[in-house]
Amino acid sequence: MTTDSLGNPVSYRDQAAIAGLEATVVKLHGYQADPIADIDAVLAEHPDFAMAHAFRAGALATAADRAFEPELLRSLAAAEALAPQANERERGHIAAARAWARGDITGATELWGRTAMEHPRDLLAVQLGQIGDFMLGYSHMLRDRVARVLPHWHRGMPGHGFILGMHAFGLEECGDYARAEASGREAVALNPRDGWAVHAVAHVLEMEGRTGEGIAWLGDTAGSWAPGNMFAFHNWWHLGLFHLDRGEIAEVLRLFDEGVAGGGFGQALELVDGAAMLWRLHVLGHDVGGRWSRVMPGWAARIEDRVFAFNDLHAMMAFIGTDDQAAQRALLASLTRAAEGEGTDAMMAREVGLPACRGFAAFGRGDYAAAITELLPLRGKANRFGGSHAQRDVLSWTLVEAAIRLGDRPLAEGLLAERLAAKPESPVNLGWARRSAALAERHAA
Numbered sequence: 001m002t003t004d005s006l007g008n009p010v011s012y013r014d015q016a017a018i019a020g021l022e023a024t025v026v027k028l029h030g031y032q033a034d035p036i037a038d039i040d041a042v043l044a045e046h047p048d049f050a051m052a053h054a055f056r057a058g059a060l061a062t063a064a065d066r067a068f069e070p071e072l073l074r075s076l077a078a079a080e081a082l083a084p085q086a087n088e089r090e091r092g093h094i095a096a097a098r099a100w101a102r103g104d105i106t107g108a109t110e111l112w113g114r115t116a117m118e119h120p121r122d123l124l125a126v127q128l129g130q131i132g133d134f135m136l137g138y139s140h141m142l143r144d145r146v147a148r149v150l151p152h153w154h155r156g157m158p159g160h161g162f163i164l165g166m167h168a169f170g171l172e173e174c175g176d177y178a179r180a181e182a183s184g185r186e187a188v189a190l191n192p193r194d195g196w197a198v199h200a201v202a203h204v205l206e207m208e209g210r211t212g213e214g215i216a217w218l219g220d221t222a223g224s225w226a227p228g229n230m231f232a233f234h235n236w237w238h239l240g241l242f243h244l245d246r247g248e249i250a251e252v253l254r255l256f257d258e259g260v261a262g263g264g265f266g267q268a269l270e271l272v273d274g275a276a277m278l279w280r281l282h283v284l285g286h287d288v289g290g291r292w293s294r295v296m297p298g299w300a301a302r303i304e305d306r307v308f309a310f311n312d313l314h315a316m317m318a319f320i321g322t323d324d325q326a327a328q329r330a331l332l333a334s335l336t337r338a339a340e341g342e343g344t345d346a347m348m349a350r351e352v353g354l355p356a357c358r359g360f361a362a363f364g365r366g367d368y369a370a371a372i373t374e375l376l377p378l379r380g381k382a383n384r385f386g387g388s389h390a391q392r393d394v395l396s397w398t399l400v401e402a403a404i405r406l407g408d409r410p411l412a413e414g415l416l417a418e419r420l421a422a423k424p425e426s427p428v429n430l431g432w433a434r435r436s437a438a439l440a441e442r443h444a445a
């Protein structure tokens, strides 16, 4: 039986082709550019390599952007045509990518998860399963799906650092910050270019309010993780969050211009971070200049060609930032149609996406009472539309500001107590607390 270097069975027998695929998969693990160009080079020489097509389909599917759909479908068709010659592991990958393409994110994630349990050193199956868990907001599965394969890995094995980095992110999303930080730092020590492990540690520092350490962690290591990294825009976004907490607005805007916008907003994930950063500034009353126009075209093109309700909330931010009422109405109509359908996204739209978008739209037109009515019940279940705790914090951020502007002192104080319990020294939280206290004085007077 032919295998790759980790012992995973491969139906294709050309060792040079297998080595080419493995090198490409390693790039995806570290989010180094450009795995699609590299796999295309392998496929040009080996068009009958089923697992190479399956890899391409999985990478494109989990990018979660309709812009990649034609290429995704092309890879899926090629992989499925070769499936009779493929082995069970490879057919698991093909079936997972197909499930994702038809909108069954839950099914796709379970298929990659099962493949990983049957082949615990199939690092690609572990990674794509974790991306699925991320999109689904399955915090504990971000940890536990990786934990299932940990006994089959040990120090010194190629790829062990990537397992540590993925486990670190899962531990962080489960609030196990000490173990997450240790695991993430170990992974980065093994491979300073591992952008995902760098990111996992940044999340720990974000959640614990360790702003100065966060700036040092991302800023001092950028020379390692940023060059050639497809995920760099997101780590720049995290660095921007640290500076935003300190009120260093000029630096936030510089990071937006040079980091978050550095890739040109060609893909949905970049647009999410761009809008999320501008929205936080907007809510705090900072002037972002003409920057909303940077993300507006990308979001306008995704009103009908939408993918995820999570993305739609970020589109709504851009439509509010540009005061485009027609785009807001069109997005709500598109999202309403999606909510009436079936599959993972329909559930996300019904449960979280629609009320969140209606709530943000209400905030945008100054109807803070309506914003609170829509957004407050989402605090407990916003994970159902995916993303990380740090990303979903934008809901709390918006709610606090709405409560203060409405003059609802008990609500503002309750929400702020929640935030201060997690980050007692956060300057943004303390600024809100001062404004909330001023409301209290007015009531008392």
Ligand SMILES: [Fe+2]
Binding pocket: 199, 203, 234, 238, 388, 390
């Ligand atoms: Fe993140």
